[in-house]
Amino acid sequence: xxxxxxxxxxxxxxxxxxxxxxxxxxxxxxxxxxxxxxxxxxxxxxxxxxxxxxxxxxxxxxxxxxxxxxxxxxxxxxxxxxxxxxxxxxxxxxxxxxxxxxxxxxxxxxxxxxxxxxxxxxxxxxxxxxxxxxxxxxxxxxxxxxxxxxxxxxxxxxxxxxxxxxxxxxxxxxxxxxxxxxxxxxxxxxxxxxxxxxxxxxxxxxxxxxxxxxxxxxxxxxxxxxxxxxxxxxxxxxxxxxxxxxxxxxxxxxxxxxxxxxxxxxxxxxxxxxxxxxxxxxxxxxxxxxxxxxxxxxxxxxxxxxxxxxxxxxxxxxxxxxxxxxxxxxxxxxxxxxx
Numbered sequence: 001x002x003x004x005x006x007x008x009x010x011x012x013x014x015x016x017x018x019x020x021x022x023x024x025x026x027x028x029x030x031x032x033x034x035x036x037x038x039x040x041x042x043x044x045x046x047x048x049x050x051x052x053x054x055x056x057x058x059x060x061x062x063x064x065x066x067x068x069x070x071x072x073x074x075x076x077x078x079x080x081x082x083x084x085x086x087x088x089x090x091x092x093x094x095x096x097x098x099x100x101x102x103x104x105x106x107x108x109x110x111x112x113x114x115x116x117x118x119x120x121x122x123x124x125x126x127x128x129x130x131x132x133x134x135x136x137x138x139x140x141x142x143x144x145x146x147x148x149x150x151x152x153x154x155x156x157x158x159x160x161x162x163x164x165x166x167x168x169x170x171x172x173x174x175x176x177x178x179x180x181x182x183x184x185x186x187x188x189x190x191x192x193x194x195x196x197x198x199x200x201x202x203x204x205x206x207x208x209x210x211x212x213x214x215x216x217x218x219x220x221x222x223x224x225x226x227x228x229x230x231x232x233x234x235x236x237x238x239x240x241x242x243x244x245x246x247x248x249x250x251x252x253x254x255x256x257x258x259x260x261x262x263x264x265x266x267x268x269x270x271x272x273x274x275x276x277x278x279x280x281x282x283x284x285x286x287x288x289x290x291x292x293x294x295x296x297x298x299x300x301x302x303x304x305x306x307x308x309x310x311x312x313x314x315x316x317x318x319x320x321x322x323x324x325x326x327x328x329x330x331x332x333x334x335x336x337x338x339x
Contacts, residue, residue: 053098073148075116093331105249147169181264
């Protein structure tokens with residue numbers, strides 16, 4: 001009897017320790033689910049940068065190839081924040097999903113760190129499709145993508161280029177080229193833009209001279225009396241336990257300052273009018289960024305495109321507010337178009 005008791009106590013202790021280690025290994029800003037298996041995977045883009053993603057697989061998945069969805073964003077976030085939240089939810093609804101860190105961010109490779117690029121970040125979506133196409137449990141003819149915030153623009157850009165993307169969802173989309181070149185609501189003039197180029201190229205010179213790079217600086221820890229509401233919304237997500245993550249660009253140092261130059265010079269969305277596959281665009285009614293989706297939607301052609309404005313939602317609501325994110329709509333969209 002004593003032996004049995006000691007064995008049971010030993011097993012209980014081992015189980016407790018194992019569960020504690022497992023719990024600490026979950027560093028996401030959203031809850032795990034018992035009906036979804038999570039695996040860390042690695043793959044390279046065509047520039048040779050090694051990307052890291054979390055693969056979410058429905059626990060009770062069929063033994064036949066399944067539809068899959070690659071997810072990225074927001075701009076400055078990591079897969080432990082928003083893209084993983086979308087991915088785990090869609091996996092629970094029957095898709096294999098891949099939330100990945102874009103090049104130069106999070107657990108993905110690329111140096112120097114915290115660099116953004118309209119070309120490389122578009123390529124990252126296609127690299128995720130490459131990876132999904134290699135998996136025997138994925139049907140390569142049933143692959144879609146979800147792009148959130150700035151990666152909504154990158155996702156549309158990828159869908160215009162990559163015909164293997166059979167359905168695209170954007171959520172609270174930013175056109176990063178437009179906002180960097182023109183400012184919010186297109187308020188910058190050509191002279192403003194030239195002055196900003198002068199400032200950024202002076203930073204490039206200083207970076208080269210000291211052999212290091214300047215970072216733009218992250219969000220402030222708290223708003224002040226002059227902070228606009230949309231920035232307050234960002235701070236409430238990225239700088240609080242609600243959404244903070246130690247690897248997130250937006251939660252920490254900010255992007256490398258000179259990243260803006262490539263976006264100012266290389267417009268995204270030039271060919272999205274040629275996307276032949278279905279597109280669903282989601283944006284909050286009260287989002288400061290709403291005009292990005294509305295104007296991009298006007299460029300799309302065909303009767304398989306939809307813009308859904310979410311009543312009462314702001315930009316950040318579509319990061320993590322389950323009362324605002326229309327997952328039922330997203331689910332129906334992919335099940336209709338990836339069948």
